Amino acid sequence: MEPASSNPSTPTPVPTLHHLSSAQSLRILWALEELSIAHGQPYTLKTNKREKGRAPAELKKIFPLGRSPILEIEGVDDFRPQNMPINDNEKRTVVTEGRLILQYLADHYSRGIWQPAPDDQDRDIYWQEFANCTLAPMMDRTMMVEIIPRQSPFLIRPLMGAIFYPLQRIMRKDHPLHFAFMEAALSDEKPWFSGAKLGLADFCLSWPMDNAEQREYFDPKDYPKLAGWLKRVHEREAYRQARAKGGSYDLVNFDM
Numbered sequence: 001m002e003p004a005s006s007n008p009s010t011p012t013p014v015p016t017l018h019h020l021s022s023a024q025s026l027r028i029l030w031a032l033e034e035l036s037i038a039h040g041q042p043y044t045l046k047t048n049k050r051e052k053g054r055a056p057a058e059l060k061k062i063f064p065l066g067r068s069p070i071l072e073i074e075g076v077d078d079f080r081p082q083n084m085p086i087n088d089n090e091k092r093t094v095v096t097e098g099r100l101i102l103q104y105l106a107d108h109y110s111r112g113i114w115q116p117a118p119d120d121q122d123r124d125i126y127w128q129e130f131a132n133c134t135l136a137p138m139m140d141r142t143m144m145v146e147i148i149p150r151q152s153p154f155l156i157r158p159l160m161g162a163i164f165y166p167l168q169r170i171m172r173k174d175h176p177l178h179f180a181f182m183e184a185a186l187s188d189e190k191p192w193f194s195g196a197k198l199g200l201a202d203f204c205l206s207w208p209m210d211n212a213e214q215r216e217y218f219d220p221k222d223y224p225k226l227a228g229w230l231k232r233v234h235e236r237e238a239y240r241q242a243r244a245k246g247g248s249y250d251l252v253n254f255d256m
């Protein structure tokens with residue numbers, strides 16, 4: 001497929017986002033809303049509600065792992081990393097993994113708006129990787145040791161609490177070092193993790209930082225630049241539209 005960025009007059013197939021409530025696909029929905037505001041790029045949103053914390057089984061019909069986000073584009077077949085067999089004769093592109101979806105949107109739909117300045121390219125890619133390979137797993141580990149005792153059967157809950165409470169403290173000990181490291185990366189010249197302007201690193205980091213904020217893992221007073229970044233994210237029209245359209249976004253109990 002011809003990247004939309006190279007020729008704005010080329011009609012681009014409308015992508016469909018298979019979204020899940022209270023999930024990281026909110027950052028893809030935010031990116032799609034940015035494209036809608038920037039160039040009127042249409043998209044189709046299919047919202048799925050978590051059921052007992054999990055994605056509904058129907059998502060497995062779109063992609064075998066049944067997790068969200070999934071971006072589906074009908075009429076093109078230009079990205080087949082999983083060699084997924086497509087039984088029907090129709091052309092269909094299915095992109096999964098949040099960071100890959102963002103890259104796909106940047107390459108095919110963004111017309112360059114998220115392209116960092118040449119001297120910010122390393123920064124942008126670093127913070128994307130940090131978001132998905134360092135901060136998000138850290139938030140997940142901390143969430144697991146908090147949610148397991150809360151969701152345990154009533155009779156063993158005190159025992160589970162006794163086991164898991166020390167683990168929660170150990171997990172949280174690592175957070176300040178990481179938040180301080182992020183704080184140091186922001187400045188008046190580079191107020192975004194992608195550099196002087198919003199980019200893929202910022203979309204990537206919104207998910208673990210929304211987790212941190214909702215679960216009160218960080219005190220905004222201790223990290224004013226990081227808190228300012230998160231506030232700027234939340235005040236963007238596109239982010240607000242995404243929140244309004246995406247259903248619940250409960251990163252404490254995940255709709256349970």
Ligand SMILES: N[C@@H](CCC(=O)N[C@@H](CS)C(=O)NCC(=O)O)C(=O)O
Nearest residue numbers: 023024054055067068069097098099
């Ligand atoms: N590595 C994948 C992870 C996708 C993922 O695990 N998504 C979660 C939501 S945050 C999900 O669909 N969970 C539902 C379930 O496990 O049933 C990505 O980056 O997109």
